[in-house]
Amino acid sequence: MTSTQTSPLAFLKGHGTENDFVIVPDADNAVDLPAAAVARLCDRRAGIGGDGLLHVVRSAAHPEARGMADEAEWFMDYRNADGSVAEMCGNGVRVFARYLQYAGHVTAGEVAVATRGGVKRVHLDKDGSVTVSMGRALLPEDGVTVTVDGRSWPARNVNMGNPHAVAFVESLDHAGNLFTEPPYSPAEVYPDGVNIEFVADRGPRHVAMRVHERGAAETRSCGTGACAVAVATARRDGADPALTGNPVTYTVDVLGGTLIITEHPDGEIEMTGPAVIVAEGTIDPSWLADGEIETVND
Numbered sequence: 001m002t003s004t005q006t007s008p009l010a011f012l013k014g015h016g017t018e019n020d021f022v023i024v025p026d027a028d029n030a031v032d033l034p035a036a037a038v039a040r041l042c043d044r045r046a047g048i049g050g051d052g053l054l055h056v057v058r059s060a061a062h063p064e065a066r067g068m069a070d071e072a073e074w075f076m077d078y079r080n081a082d083g084s085v086a087e088m089c090g091n092g093v094r095v096f097a098r099y100l101q102y103a104g105h106v107t108a109g110e111v112a113v114a115t116r117g118g119v120k121r122v123h124l125d126k127d128g129s130v131t132v133s134m135g136r137a138l139l140p141e142d143g144v145t146v147t148v149d150g151r152s153w154p155a156r157n158v159n160m161g162n163p164h165a166v167a168f169v170e171s172l173d174h175a176g177n178l179f180t181e182p183p184y185s186p187a188e189v190y191p192d193g194v195n196i197e198f199v200a201d202r203g204p205r206h207v208a209m210r211v212h213e214r215g216a217a218e219t220r221s222c223g224t225g226a227c228a229v230a231v232a233t234a235r236r237d238g239a240d241p242a243l244t245g246n247p248v249t250y251t252v253d254v255l256g257g258t259l260i261i262t263e264h265p266d267g268e269i270e271m272t273g274p275a276v277i278v279a280e281g282t283i284d285p286s287w288l289a290d291g292e293i294e295t296v297n298d
């Protein structure tokens with residue numbers, strides 16, 4: 001926000017499987033949101049609190065989204081809790097679509113949302129869940145070794161528009177407290193940082209995960225992470241839809257609920273789960289413009 005912002009700023013709060021977001025509607029892209037302001041808003045003690053922030057802007061009004069304006073009227077300008085910019089957020093885009101419906105910008109049915117990871121088609125299902133077509137996963141050959149409390153695991157490199165390292169563990173407790181990012185090597189594999197998922201088996205086509213998110217620490221869910229986990233698990237299980245010609249569906253339990261992930265033979269990945277708006281209000285502009293950021297989201 002610029003120091004010239006003097007009128008109260010509208011916000012909403014929403015979450016998808018408890019991956020929670022501050023939502024800032026700003027159709028004309030008139031609000032400047034530097035990293036410090038985003039971190040202040042996402043601070044759980046001194047601010048509103050969230051794993052990230054959804055800046056809701058018309059695509060035509062945002063330099064990064066103008067090229068997508070013909071396909072998608074709205075752009076999800078996604079920020080992590082520490083203020084850093086991310087390419088994509090799977091739960092965020094489902095909550096973003098729920099917000100568009102809540103605000104009357106769209107009715108139930110399908111809505112296209114522009115993201116830094118391209119245009120995503122989101123379906124507001126009649127049962128209250130939200131399904132998003134996430135596109136295809138990339139599976140670079142190079143992986144890393146992740147270490148927690150003296151235990152190490154190989155982690156599969158999966159790119160869902162944003163980077164993920166997926167490690168299979170015997171118990172999710174082995175991921176430790178995840179207050180800080182687990183060390184991984186070689187670091188060069190992820191020059192822009194990475195989201196790290198720990199996965200444990202729960203049954204046939206059913207896994208559970210915990211995640212350390214880039215720019216936010218441990219969160220209770222990560223949509224792109226759940227997709228990365230489903231793809232990595234399918235490859236581990238010898239269930240590559242491109243080879244079998246059959247879609248494969250995984251149930252992925254996260255700390256905040258359950259996501260259903262289907263990978264189709266053409267590589268397209270669909271994710272379904274809840275997305276809710278829980279509150280709305282106004283931000284005091286003098287509070288936001290003022291003061292130091294002393295704590296990070298936890």
Ligand SMILES: N[C@@H](CCC[C@H](N)C(=O)O)C(=O)O
Nearest residue numbers: 086089090091162222223224
């Ligand atoms: N929680 C999100 C992912 C948000 C971005 C991530 N922290 C990154 O920096 O890549 C999701 O639901 O996908």
